[in-house]
Amino acid sequence: EIPVSVIAEASGNVSLNQEGGETALTGMIVEFYDSKSVIVGKTLTEPDGYFSFMNLLPGKYTARLNVAQLQVLQLKSTAPLPFEVRMNKDGDIVDGLNFILQNASIIKK
Numbered sequence: 630e631i632p633v634s635v636i637a638e639a640s641g642n643v644s645l646n647q648e649g650g651e652t653a654l655t656g657m658i659v660e661f662y663d664s665k666s667v668i669v670g671k672t673l674t675e676p677d678g679y680f681s682f683m684n685l686l687p688g689k690y691t692a693r694l695n696v697a698q699l700q701v702l703q704l705k706s707t708a709p710l711p712f713e714v715r716m717n718k719d720g721d722i723v724d725g726l727n728f729i730l731q732n733a734s735i736i737k738k
Contacts, residue, residue: 637714639692640681641726643674645704653678654730658695662709664688671695685723687716692726703733 639661644651657674661682669690672682693709707730712723 634686635718635720636683637685637687637717637721637723638681638683639685639690639712639714639723639726640679641692641710641724641728642678643680643694643728643730644678645730645732647732651729657728658698659726659728660693660695661685662691662693664690666691685714685721687714687721689713692728694728694730699730699733704730705733706730 643654643657643659645654655674655676655678658671659674659680659682660671661669663669670682670684672680674680689711691709691711694706699706707728710726712726714721714723
């Protein structure tokens with residue numbers, strides 16, 4: 630027998646809301662925190678804005694965009710997204726973690 634750890638995957642999209650619709654953002658840093666606000670991993674968005682992260686054990690988590698990156702790009706994110714990974718013998722899939730960003734300079738006006 631070979632020991633196997635069953636893990637979960639979390640996925641979603643990051644896009645910029647601007648006149649004319651939404652544009653996918655590549656290279657955005659998505660961070661994952663456990664219920665004690667300890668970072669457990671991070672990933673980057675792909676050219677179509679999609680991201681996915683594996684290696685999550687059952688428990689409660691929050692997905693957030695990297696604050697320093699948002700400040701440099703002058704973008705404002707939607708609130709952190711809480712989610713739960715459930716115990717399942719086949720693993721769990723959490724999708725629909727979607728971030729819609731706004732240009733921070735437009736919001737201030």
